[in-house]
Amino acid sequence: MLEGLRNSFWFSALLVVGLFAAFFYALFAVVPYLAIFLAANFLFVYVAVVYLLKFWEKGEQKLSNKFPSASVIIPCYNSAKTIDRCVESVFALEYPRKLQVIVVDDASTDATKQKLLQLKKRFPSLEIMRHPRNQGKARSLNLALTKAKGEIVACIDSDTYPARDALKRMVRLFNNESVGAVTALVCVEEPRNFVQKIQEIEYYVAFGFWHTALAELDGLIVTPGPMSIYSAAALEKIGGFDEDNITEDMEIALHLQSAGYKIRLTTDAVVRTDVPDSWAKLFKQRLRWLRGKIFNGRKYRHMLFNSKYGDFGRFVYPVSFAVELLGVVVVSRILFLHGGNFINDLLGAVGVAQVDASLVTNLGIYSGAIVNSSVFFFLFTIMVWLYIVWLSFGIAKQKINVWHVPPMVVFMTLYSMFISFVYFSGMVHEIVGTERRWENKEKVKA
Amino acid sequence: MVSVYVKALVITLVLFAGNYFFVKYLDDSRAQDLQTRVSDLEEEMQSARTLLLYTQTYNRSTEICPALEETTRAQINKLYDLFSQLQQTESSAVLADTARTKRRFILANSELWLYLRQLESVCGSSGITPILYFYPDQRDCVECRAQAQILNSVRDACSNVRVFAFPTDLDLGVVNAIKSRYSITTTPSIVINEKTLAGITSRDAILSEVACIKN
Numbered sequence: 001m002l003e004g005l006r007n008s009f010w011f012s013a014l015l016v017v018g019l020f021a022a023f024f025y026a027l028f029a030v031v032p033y034l035a036i037f038l039a040a041n042f043l044f045v046y047v048a049v050v051y052l053l054k055f056w057e058k059g060e061q062k063l064s065n066k067f068p069s070a071s072v073i074i075p076c077y078n079s080a081k082t083i084d085r086c087v088e089s090v091f092a093l094e095y096p097r098k099l100q101v102i103v104v105d106d107a108s109t110d111a112t113k114q115k116l117l118q119l120k121k122r123f124p125s126l127e128i129m130r131h132p133r134n135q136g137k138a139r140s141l142n143l144a145l146t147k148a149k150g151e152i153v154a155c156i157d158s159d160t161y162p163a164r165d166a167l168k169r170m171v172r173l174f175n176n177e178s179v180g181a182v183t184a185l186v187c188v189e190e191p192r193n194f195v196q197k198i199q200e201i202e203y204y205v206a207f208g209f210w211h212t213a214l215a216e217l218d219g220l221i222v223t224p225g226p227m228s229i230y231s232a233a234a235l236e237k238i239g240g241f242d243e244d245n246i247t248e249d250m251e252i253a254l255h256l257q258s259a260g261y262k263i264r265l266t267t268d269a270v271v272r273t274d275v276p277d278s279w280a281k282l283f284k285q286r287l288r289w290l291r292g293k294i295f296n297g298r299k300y301r302h303m304l305f306n307s308k309y310g311d312f313g314r315f316v317y318p319v320s321f322a323v324e325l326l327g328v329v330v331v332s333r334i335l336f337l338h339g340g341n342f343i344n345d346l347l348g349a350v351g352v353a354q355v356d357a358s359l360v361t362n363l364g365i366y367s368g369a370i371v372n373s374s375v376f377f378f379l380f381t382i383m384v385w386l387y388i389v390w391l392s393f394g395i396a397k398q399k400i401n402v403w404h405v406p407p408m409v410v411f412m413t414l415y416s417m418f419i420s421f422v423y424f425s426g427m428v429h430e431i432v433g434t435e436r437r438w439e440n441k442e443k444v445k446a
Numbered sequence: 447m448v449s450v451y452v453k454a455l456v457i458t459l460v461l462f463a464g465n466y467f468f469v470k471y472l473d474d475s476r477a478q479d480l481q482t483r484v485s486d487l488e489e490e491m492q493s494a495r496t497l498l499l500y501t502q503t504y505n506r507s508t509e510i511c512p513a514l515e516e517t518t519r520a521q522i523n524k525l526y527d528l529f530s531q532l533q534q535t536e537s538s539a540v541l542a543d544t545a546r547t548k549r550r551f552i553l554a555n556s557e558l559w560l561y562l563r564q565l566e567s568v569c570g571s572s573g574i575t576p577i578l579y580f581y582p583d584q585r586d587c588v589e590c591r592a593q594a595q596i597l598n599s600v601r602d603a604c605s606n607v608r609v610f611a612f613p614t615d616l617d618l619g620v621v622n623a624i625k626s627r628y629s630i631t632t633t634p635s636i637v638i639n640e641k642t643l644a645g646i647t648s649r650d651a652i653l654s655e656v657a658c659i660k661n
Contacts, residue, residue, distance in 0.1 A: 042462060049454040057450075315451065376469050380461050 019428050040326040041377055047319055048384045051213035055391070058216055061264070063172040070167065070229075071100040071150035075140035076158035080111040082274065087119050087126065089161040094168055100149055102127040103158075104140035137225075138241040138248040145240050153230045159274040160226040161189060169269040170229050180234035180261025181223045181253065183211065184269035185396060191275075195282060197407040198415055199275045201389065208267055208395035209388050215265040219316030221293075223256075223263060225249040226273035234261050247292025254300045257312055267395050283422055290324075290426030297321060324423050331420035385412055466541075473542035476535050483531070484550050487524055491558060494518065498561070502568055511569035518558075518565060518572060522608045525551075525558055526601075529611055548583075552613065556620045559610045575606050575656045578637040580630045583613035589646045593634040596649050604658035 072090050076083055083103070090101055103119075103126065105112055113130075120126050129143055141155055152171055156162065166184055173182045186207045188200040207224065214220050223230070228249065238255045245251040253263060276282040297304075304321075306313035389408060393400050400408075494517050501510045532551055536544045565572045579597055581590040597609045612621050614633055628635075628642045635644045638655040 042458065045461060046454055046458040049457050050450055053450045053454055376472070377462075377465050380465060 015428060036329055038377060040330045041381055043319075043322065043326055044381055045384060047323060048381075048388065050315070051210065052384075052388070054216040055209065055213045058212060061173060061266070062175045064175040065172075066174075067096045067168070067171055068151035068174070069097055069100075069149065070095065070152040070154060070171065071102065071144075071148035071232075072154045072156060072167075073141055073144040073148060074101070074103045074156050074158055075106060075137050075144070076103060076108065076112060077106040077134065077137075077140075078108045078110045078112060079158035080108070080115050082159040083112055083115050084119065085161055086156065086158050087123065089164075090156060091123050091126075092164055093162060093166065094164045095171075096168075098125075099167075100127070101125065102129060102144040102147055104144050105130045106136070106140045107131045107134040136243065138243045138245060141248070142240045142243060145235060148232065151232050153232050153235060154227065155225075155230070156227045156271075157225055157273060159189075161272045162227050163270045163272075166227070166269040166271055167229070169266050173264040173266055174231060177231075177233075178260070178262050179231065179264055180256040180259070181228055181230045182264045182266065183207075183215075183220065183223050183228045184265070184271045185211075185267040186224045186226050186271050186273055187396060188275050189272040193277055194407060194410075195279055196275055196277055197404075198411050199282070201392075201404065201408055201411045202415070203275075204392040204396045204398065205389055208392040211265050212267060212395065214316060215263070217311040217316055218257075218262055219312040220257075220263040220265065221253055221317065221320060222247075222250040223253045224271075227271040230256075231261075234259070245292065245295070246288050247296065250289075250292055251296050251299070254296055254303070257309060258300060258303060270396075279418075283418075283425075286419065286422040287426050287429065290423050291430055293320075294426060294430045324420075327416065328420045328424045328427075331417045332424070382412070470541045473539035476539050477542035477544055477547065480528075480531060480535050480544065480547050483524075483528055484547055484554065487521065487528065488550070488554055490517070490521055490524075491554065491561065494521065495561060498564060498568060507569050511565075514565060514569065515573050518562060519574060519608070521558060522562075522574065522610075525555060526609065529555075549616070549618065552616065552618055552621060555610055555612070556618075556624065559624075573606060574608050575604075575638070577607060577609045577652070577656070578624070578628070579609050579611045580614050580625065580633055580635045580637075581611060582615050582633050584615050587633055590634040593636070593646050596647070596652065597636070599649060600652050600656070600658075603661060604653075604656060605661045606659040607656050 072093075074083075074086060074090065076086075079086070087101070087103065090099070093099065101123070103116060105116060105128065107130070116126075116128050120128060127147065129140075129147065131140065131143070145153065152174065154167060154170075162184070170182045170184055173179060184207075186203055188196055188203050191197045191200040211220060225248075230252075234256060235252075238252075238259050241248045242251045242255070256263060276285050300317075303309050303313045304318050309317075389412070390400065393404075494514065497510060497514060497517075501507055501514070528551060532544065532548060535542070536548070559576060559578070562572050562574060562576060577597060577600075579593065581587060581594070594611075601607050601609050612624060614621070614625060614630060624630075628637045628640075630637075630642065630644075632644050634646055635642060636647055636652070637643070638652065641655065643651070643655075
């Protein structure tokens, strides 16, 4: 019964909100808000400047002229709506050698099985494997690895559509044996609603700018699930994917880093993927990512602050946790400040004597907070952020138009708060120990 | 060769130092402006006190009282505007210390109210109905903010009503004496025509206590 209670949504939600409030109330009672803001802001700017310097240092990458044999693995579960397009785009890949394409159906309950049979007729070389019962993505990948013959293994999500030249461009980065994996520029496939338009910008920034800078530092923390390619020898050496991991794409990247392999990136290779189309699905997806990060953080804690792993151990990996933690602290402080005022006024308006309801809408109450001179300390942060967003669009060879402005504003303001709240929820879930699992419904229904 | 981390640290420190001095300049300018306005008001009040003394000394009330009433009204208005500016500066200036200016303001506020009482005794009436408003300075108080809004609306509606705000928790001798005189034990509290009303008081209740001359 206790286990059931622990895994119930409402129990978790109540616990998250309660602990959230208690922790930050205690923290803010002790540490002045200005100290929190300035310390966090200093770290954000410092990290951004480090990555900008590395980004500017970026030189030409040495490219290999060889095109090794390659296997493409597509794990899928209830992917009837996307599998056709995914397989078609894989068979449309321009590659000088014949590709081995393996689809693993992880016991889908929709029409995926029938779709795959139809695809087999169209593409006779397609290899189909099936789990008798649902076992998760990592097990599907490992099952396919037992059949994969290529020197290079490309793992592609069933709702992902690589550009025709993506594989060809990525493979050329395997220029020596120390390269264990190569990643691409992951973009959002046809963003339709506002949530997806925000993620479109987020993906440009994350997989464009941040990943470019991280790759320069040999510090990629994840080989994105939508599509990454691996050296088959490296995968064999580290024993494939961790089957008990909800973020196997992060675990494999950390495992490769830990084993001394390099992870490369080319933003010339574009991979498009479907993304969650509602806040609820996005929340579930990010909660899984963050919980996976915490879980893997424990598993690979030996790499934290360990100079044996170079810039990755000394800086990138620890800072990735510090920034997220401080993000949670800052966002909470802002929410406590303004949210507290708002709730106070709301209670005052509805609950205390004959108070004029216009109190709630009287912006004058907030005028002091709005012109607070501490905001000037954030001017540089905002400018750096804007510059990074602009750079990221350039990396993705996209132009910023007027329709990008509303999602961009939300991305740079409220979205950070949303993500920070997810981070906090993830931390609480990990502390409480609710079950980690893949949410199969978190992806968009295309 | 200097590492990227050191370079980034230097750049970030330079950015922050520039930012610090900019914010400091901004806050000092705000605080300076506030101090100048308080000084100007103190000077005006001194001038008015001297004129009242002259009126008392040579018994020239019929001649001078209308002018005194007019200047007092203007000073109370200025003081009220200054109160808003003080609150705004206090909440927005992170690198300036406004505590001293605040004490000067509260003393000026108390002095102006006492001067108003003197004016009434010398001139018979000041034409002003003062409302004393007591609130805590060191903590947030929902009811007090609601009360301040109500007082604002009464003041805007009635040309004769003027509000004198007193923080109850700054331990100033004169404020403590006023608190004690009117038995102020809770916030918000208001005093109208020597009558203490504890807790939040509605707009209608206040209007029933003041002979409102509509604007």
